[in-house]
Amino acid sequence: ITKEEAKEMISAAANGPARIIIGIVGKPGGGKSTLSKFLVKGFDPLLVSVLPMDGFHLSNKVLKSLGRSERKGAPDTFDVKGFTNLLERIAHDHSNSIYYPIFDRSIEESIAAQGVVLPSTRVVLVEGNYLMHDQGGWEDVSPLLSQCWYAFLDEDVRISRLISRHIAFGKDPESAKEWAKGTDQRNAE
16 A cells, blocks of 8 residues: 555544554664654544554663673564553553653663553554564564554665664764664564
């Protein structure tokens, strides 16, 4: 579907009687966040919200203690059970505000309770790399999604954007290129 068709589907769901959860899955740097921002633009934030999976990154301290710092972003570097529990709450609890963490790239850490799904929310766009992954607890995510859409971006553009993102958030150009073509690429695969 096109971005415009997706936006029309969200518009219809935002005015519907039930909450739906739409997953937006794709590779690192594949345009998930950009697409999500486009899709929610113009909608009442009381009705439509975006939940980024990245808020469930394990902290840098925990990653270091587990020996996983150099693999940050891999499936086992997230609190998948916490993420799944949150999605279950969003799917079933329509009476309470449900807060969730947001990943802050400027400090490379998640900040608790920065996002919220309100009782009035009808559409929750969940964006992340592993929403359809079938191992390590991630297999419990897809049954909680009403739909899942794949964000596709040309590989050269995707890698170029990843490198630029890493540079913008403090990596030197060579380290940014190594991370994008190393750790990020392994996670994309």
